[in-house]
Amino acid sequence: MQPIQVQGVHHITLTGADRRSAIDFWQGVLGMPFVFEQPNLDAPEENHLYFDPGDGRLITIFTHEGRKPSGRPAPQGPGCVHHLALTVSRAVFAQAAQGLKARGLAHSGPKDRGFMDSIYFREPLGLLIELSCWRFTPPEGFDHARVLAEAHRLRVARGAPAIADEHVAEAIAALAAARGR
Incomplete structure (x- = not known):
């Protein structure tokens, strides 16, 4: 039997807290344009917010006004998301630590990953976020x-x-x- 051949990530959906905290973080801190919202079609009491991370895909957030950010680290056991890595340019990466500090967000400081540089911090709900910057540009025709x-x-x-x-x-x-x- 042939494997199901995927062609990329379509979108990532996270469980958020209230609408305002989601917009404040994803658009306000990370600069992702807020694309649209609608009810969560599987749980109409929740809202479904759509953000553009910059590559034509989507990150979406389920929100509910009864949920508030806890700030506790998100679970990291089997089956849980360890972290979400987002690409930034070298110029943005050079300013990331200062920008996070100015917003009161604790961070790891720059980390050398050999072929990329990273900085880690937690979003208001405790999910670990990585800002990643490639150290190389692929030759034409390769990724x-x-x-x-x-x-x-x-x-x-x-x-x-x-x-x-x-x-x-x-x-x-x-x-x-x-x-x-």
């Missing part, structure tokens, strides 16, 4: 996943513990060469 798959192959062949800049650079060169560039 980040293809470059990382090749970099991983190189890393494993050399016995390195994690992908490093050298693996990414060689992967980009190999992919560009394969295209005749």
